[in-house]
Amino acid sequence: MNDRDRPPLEQRLRKALRPVEPPAGFAQSVMTALARARAAAASASTRATRGAEERRSMGTAWLATRRPWLAAAASLVLAVVLVGAGLWGSHRAQELRARDARAQVLEALRISSQTLNAALHASVDPRRSG
Amino acid sequence: MRGSGSTAAIRLLAAGVLLAAPLASFAQSGRIELPSFAGLEKKAVSSVNISLDLPLLKLVAAQMDNGPDDAPVKAVLDGIEGIYVRSFQFATDHAYPEEEVARVRSQLDAAGWMKLVSVHNNGQNGNVEVCMRRDGNRIEGLVVLATDPRQFTIVNLVGSVDLAKLSQLQGKFGIPNLRLGQKSSGS
Numbered sequence: 644m645n646d647r648d649r650p651p652l653e654q655r656l657r658k659a660l661r662p663v664e665p666p667a668g669f670a671q672s673v674m675t676a677l678a679r680a681r682a683a684a685a686s687a688s689t690r691a692t693r694g695a696e697e698r699r700s701m702g703t704a705w706l707a708t709r710r711p712w713l714a715a716a717a718s719l720v721l722a723v724v725l726v727g728a729g730l731w732g733s734h735r736a737q738e739l740r741a742r743d744a745r746a747q748v749l750e751a752l753r754i755s756s757q758t759l760n761a762a763l764h765a766s767v768d769p770r771r772s773g
Numbered sequence: 774m775r776g777s778g779s780t781a782a783i784r785l786l787a788a789g790v791l792l793a794a795p796l797a798s799f800a801q802s803g804r805i806e807l808p809s810f811a812g813l814e815k816k817a818v819s820s821v822n823i824s825l826d827l828p829l830l831k832l833v834a835a836q837m838d839n840g841p842d843d844a845p846v847k848a849v850l851d852g853i854e855g856i857y858v859r860s861f862q863f864a865t866d867h868a869y870p871e872e873e874v875a876r877v878r879s880q881l882d883a884a885g886w887m888k889l890v891s892v893h894n895n896g897q898n899g900n901v902e903v904c905m906r907r908d909g910n911r912i913e914g915l916v917v918l919a920t921d922p923r924q925f926t927i928v929n930l931v932g933s934v935d936l937a938k939l940s941q942l943q944g945k946f947g948i949p950n951l952r953l954g955q956k957s958s959g960s
Binding site: 744747752 | 823825829832833835836837850856860892899901902903917919926928930936939942
């Protein structure tokens, strides 16, 4: 089957996809473009690294200037938290102690009244002592 | 030699004063010295051992409000400096150290204590005593001591005890009616 016998679509495709020689200097221009892209990427990376370093060094400097204040503030917060926890614990313990003592007071008053009653009864009627 | 002898005498005197100070404080106040009755609660069917000193009573009073429940208790506690209770009940007769109770009773024979009620029922071996210590018009302490072969109760209220205020607590918190000035229905 020669070309004249082929359908027109196939003919067009073959024509479009036929191997074509690249223009002179194509490989060179591709290599140059690649080198340029690589250099740009490297430069961007360097800038980013430098920026990060600059920011880090600025942060370190900021920390260095404020470190005593930060340490003092952290210590103060810790001290407040510890003192608060201690006070709360002490208050809670005292509350529990008071509640326990209150129950003991009522028990003591109950026994006192009971024993006084027994004594008063016994004084009126000695057969009912105790 | 003489120096060391006098130092020893001073030390002995100081030790004597230190030892006598707590006893003197007991003797001068309405508080009596109660034995610890250690280990007795194991032998007892039921036991109550309460020791409330002034700081504890102040703590309790501070936690109370002026509501209808707490106000009468607060009023009773006002003036009381200590509450000490020892009460033991046993399943068998003479299971407790009666000589310890006798030692408590002997403290009430000391000067300053006044016996308000003293009942010795030989038929039932029951004894009840109510003693009060006063300094002028001020009550310094009250002791109620009730014993029979199977139980004994010692109550020591230290400080100004107002029985009228105590009677206001009757019917509350399981506190029985205090029949002050009432005659027994059986008599």
